[in-house]
Amino acid sequence: MVTEKAYAKLNLGLKLLNRRSDGFWNILSVMQTIDLYDTLIFKERTQEIEIKCTAPDVPSDSENLIVKAAQLMRKRLGVDRGVHVEVEKRIPVGGGLGGGSSDAAATLRALNRLWNGGLGRDELFEIASLIGSDVPFFLKSGTAIVSGRGEVLEYINLPIRAYYVLIYPNFPVSTRWAYHNQKTSLTGESKYVNFIDSWKERKEDGRLLYRNLENDFERLVEIHYPIIREIREDLLSEGAIAVSLSGTGSTVYGVFKTLQRAQLAAALLRKAGRTIFICQPVC
Structure with a gap:
């Protein structure tokens, strides 16, 4: 048996640079893992790949990235072994926090151990790239400057301690929908891109x-889901030094300098139809 934690992430900014010939976008983002996580328990089976998840809306068939990761590991290792995966789901589905992708990465790590794969990080990276960007x-x-379609990673040390209040409005935003409907011209000057370029230098x-x-994605998502703007304004009113959408949403997070201030804001902002988490970075 192998147990893995699959950490959520925040996008500390997300810019679409240009559309690639393969249909993907070149992006620029700073991504950071946080201490909100799913717990996955892996138990050996003879041949079947089985998933049991605490969230009823999570598929257990080939649409689940855990299944895709396990199938790719079987092919890469040349084995015909199965696995039963129990998923205690804490990361909201469709919240822009990368829960499905993190579960897939945890599956690669776990099966490399459970099936005695002996694969190094570069080999796991290659398989991971086949699953999702x-x-x-x-x-x-950790924290990384992410570019390309998401596969170019430059890990960095972010020299500031922050506390995040995450508000999930209890509905998902489809990543596919968001990219399909993103029609805004993105050729203008960007303070974020300029800052990242200067920071790297x-x-x-x-x-x-x-x-x-x-x-x-903030403008697009706020137009279609006005509650996102309301959450943003609520976080700012409670003293967040910065507020942003994570990924394509639907989670909005506020940045706070102290745990006490984050806890106070979270207490004041609890309302029906919202799920709130207080998180810190995981290095």
Whole structure:
């Protein structure tokens, strides 16, 4: 038996740079793992790949990235072994927190151990890239500047301690829908892109990241789901130093300097139809 934690992530900014010839977008984002996680327990089976999840809306067939990851590991290792996976789901589905991708990465790590695969990080990275654009990021915890379609990672040290209040409005936003409907011209000047470029050249202080956050999906998502704007305004009114959508949503997070301030804001913002988490980065 093998147990893995699959950590959620936040996008500390997300810019769409240009559409690629393969249909994907080149992006720029700072992604950070946080201490909200799913717990996955893996038990050996003879041949079947079985999933039992605490969230009833999570598929257990080939649509689940856990199944895809297990199938790819079987093919790569040349084995015909099965696995039973129990998933204690804490990361909201469709919340822009990468729960499905993180579960897939946890599956690669776990099966490499359970099936004595002996694969190194580069080999796992190659398999992860076949599953989804952001799956490679979840192979390890930390903070990274992410580019390409999500597979180019530059791990960094973010020199600031922050506390996040995450508000999930209890409905998902489809990543596919968001990318399909993103028709805004993205060729203008971007303070976020300029900041990241300067930061990589050590011309900017990383502690200023939160002042420069931009997410190209915020306008689209707020138009279709006005509650997102309401949540953003609520977080700002309770003292968040920055507020942003994570990924394509639907989760909105506020950045706070102290745990006490984050706890107070979370208590004041609890309402029906909202799920709230207080999180910290995981390095």
